[in-house]
Amino acid sequence: MTPVLQAQNVSKIYDMGTSKIEALKGVNIGINKGEFVAIVGKSGSGKSTLMHILGLLDTPTEGEIILNGVNTKGMSEKQLAAVRNSEIGFVFQTFNLLQRTTVLDNVILPLKYSDVPSTEWVRKAKEMIELVGLQDRLKNKSNELSGGQKQRVAIARAMINDPSIILADEPTGNLDSKTGDEIVNNFLRLNSRGKTIILVTHDNDLAQIAQRRIVLKDGSIVE
Amino acid sequence: MIYIPETIKSAFSALALNKVRTFLTMLGVIIGVFSVVALVAVVQGFQNYITDQFSALGSNLILVTPKVGEGQDPSRSFMGNKLSLKNVDTINLYLGDKVSAVTPSIRIAKTAEYKTKTYASTVVGGNYQSYSVYGLETEYGSYYTKFDDSKKANVVFISADVKEELFGERNPVGEEIKIENVSFEILGVAKPKGGTFDDRIFMPDTTLKQAFNVDVLSSIAVKIKENQDIDELMHEIKLALLKDIKADDFSVVTQKDILSSIDQILGVLASALAAVAGISLLVGGIGIMNIMLVSVTERTQEIGLRKALGATSKNIGRQFLTEAIVISVGGGMVGLFLGYLSTLAVKSFLRATIPWWAIALAMSFSIIVGVVFGTYPALSASKKDPIEALRFE
Ligand SMILES: Nc1ncnc2c1ncn2[C@@H]1O[C@H](COP(=O)(O)OP(=O)(O)O)[C@@H](O)[C@H]1O
Ligand SMILES: [Mg+2]
Numbered sequence: 001m002t003p004v005l006q007a008q009n010v011s012k013i014y015d016m017g018t019s020k021i022e023a024l025k026g027v028n029i030g031i032n033k034g035e036f037v038a039i040v041g042k043s044g045s046g047k048s049t050l051m052h053i054l055g056l057l058d059t060p061t062e063g064e065i066i067l068n069g070v071n072t073k074g075m076s077e078k079q080l081a082a083v084r085n086s087e088i089g090f091v092f093q094t095f096n097l098l099q100r101t102t103v104l105d106n107v108i109l110p111l112k113y114s115d116v117p118s119t120e121w122v123r124k125a126k127e128m129i130e131l132v133g134l135q136d137r138l139k140n141k142s143n144e145l146s147g148g149q150k151q152r153v154a155i156a157r158a159m160i161n162d163p164s165i166i167l168a169d170e171p172t173g174n175l176d177s178k179t180g181d182e183i184v185n186n187f188l189r190l191n192s193r194g195k196t197i198i199l200v201t202h203d204n205d206l207a208q209i210a211q212r213r214i215v216l217k218d219g220s221i222v223e
Numbered sequence: 224m225i226y227i228p229e230t231i232k233s234a235f236s237a238l239a240l241n242k243v244r245t246f247l248t249m250l251g252v253i254i255g256v257f258s259v260v261a262l263v264a265v266v267q268g269f270q271n272y273i274t275d276q277f278s279a280l281g282s283n284l285i286l287v288t289p290k291v292g293e294g295q296d297p298s299r300s301f302m303g304n305k306l307s308l309k310n311v312d313t314i315n316l317y318l319g320d321k322v323s324a325v326t327p328s329i330r331i332a333k334t335a336e337y338k339t340k341t342y343a344s345t346v347v348g349g350n351y352q353s354y355s356v357y358g359l360e361t362e363y364g365s366y367y368t369k370f371d372d373s374k375k376a377n378v379v380f381i382s383a384d385v386k387e388e389l390f391g392e393r394n395p396v397g398e399e400i401k402i403e404n405v406s407f408e409i410l411g412v413a414k415p416k417g418g419t420f421d422d423r424i425f426m427p428d429t430t431l432k433q434a435f436n437v438d439v440l441s442s443i444a445v446k447i448k449e450n451q452d453i454d455e456l457m458h459e460i461k462l463a464l465l466k467d468i469k470a471d472d473f474s475v476v477t478q479k480d481i482l483s484s485i486d487q488i489l490g491v492l493a494s495a496l497a498a499v500a501g502i503s504l505l506v507g508g509i510g511i512m513n514i515m516l517v518s519v520t521e522r523t524q525e526i527g528l529r530k531a532l533g534a535t536s537k538n539i540g541r542q543f544l545t546e547a548i549v550i551s552v553g554g555g556m557v558g559l560f561l562g563y564l565s566t567l568a569v570k571s572f573l574r575a576t577i578p579w580w581a582i583a584l585a586m587s588f589s590i591i592v593g594v595v596f597g598t599y600p601a602l603s604a605s606k607k608d609p610i611e612a613l614r615f616e
Pocket of ligand 2: 049
């Protein structure tokens, strides 16, 4: 069986004129369908860079990303946007919700860039919001929510187009440990329903819950 | 796929998040469109005022007006002019056998009231001969007489629209209307003549002077006999009047002459308007561009997020462009509305109207300003790298 997502010999060099930073060095990764993988490493080891490249937000300096057997190299900006929209669900450390916008509208956002007819938007969004247990907060503005609730909205938003992969970059980084555990449980629940999840974290303990750990050090995979 | 109404909806909600700023940004366009629309309406009102004076006057009419030639201040046709009743007598004295009727003419905008109804009308003061000079026809009753002129009787002869508006279908002869709390008895009603001629109330010039304390003649209208040569007679009138007043103080003209000199004045006003419009819309547009650029910077993270969730550069660009257009078109609409209010404010002394082309022009300029000054901020938004944008954390 081919992996859902493959990184082949991926390097990333940030060229800043006077100096160059080699953030990733020849990274090879294969993620199978339904897997829960943790990418761990110290701050600055290249985790976020890797996640952006895996999520097709950024392009590698060298190497290729293959998603569902399709090589994404050479895709146009428009094609990449469409693939991100339908195949990738992002969850960020800082939640990244639209300010002073309702839970419902935040979750609907990815649908606005999809082919889903607008008549379906509210129904689909409500379904996802229910999945993360926020059905009685539909009309609340994002700034009226606690950190944990915000992150659950972000998870609902990531799930709405039923993506092949959820990419979460330090999703518990801004939460207290109890709330963080709740969020992790949300991911575990999604994974048990078959969703492929990549969790990026600097926290070794947190990484223990994953089926597999990929450890990054100075831009290379060390185990 | 994002379709247009959805983009507009998002633009509204984004702009609603910062209402004060949105309003201040609109202000430039509001002031621009308002000043243009208000000025156009005033010019139009001025044009209405003047063409009202001459429309429906036949080709056998000669008008003596206070001078409104080149290098002269047009306001002199309203005030400070040297025409007087003596000039009317002079024309009668020297040219009585060649003219069939001569009347002074005083025009003022006044509101007539009957019970609870009101009508914004042009009150025209003239002698009993004005009936013939203006080519009026009678529907009900009769015109006032020489006797009414001399005793300054509070009597009026009203036009078709005035009657229609204040009395509906019935015959109002014998009723009294009030103009600025002075009562006037209706002697008669004119048959409809069409256009601006139908909003008038005619009364003896002597009555008008006494009732409203007006002392300037708008013009003297002379109706010539059938067999007379109009150019020759114009010359003779001029010579006769030179016995009373200086050549610089009056013009003897036909309707055609006057309309062409009005066109000249309006031409100058129109180019002044174009300059005002251009400058104010430019200022408004720069204001929009400035705020949109600030907004793009502030919303860098939002842009990155939207791209991560599947927005293309085109989606982002269109979103910001739509916001700029909504601001400028919104400003245009508010400016238009304020311009309309300003025509109501001046209604009592000028029949100012907003022509349809001014509405179309104001709206299309607003759209153009939005597009022109929204494009650069929209482009810079669309070019934001999502990675840079998300690294704000
Ligand atoms: N846009 C960028 N420009 C220049 N250097 C960058 C950029 N993004 C990341 N880096 C550098 O790449 C390295 C890896 O960063 P990052 O992927 O954010 O690590 P992590 O997420 O593991 O903390 C760091 O040295 C960082 O400074
Ligand atoms: Mg990071």
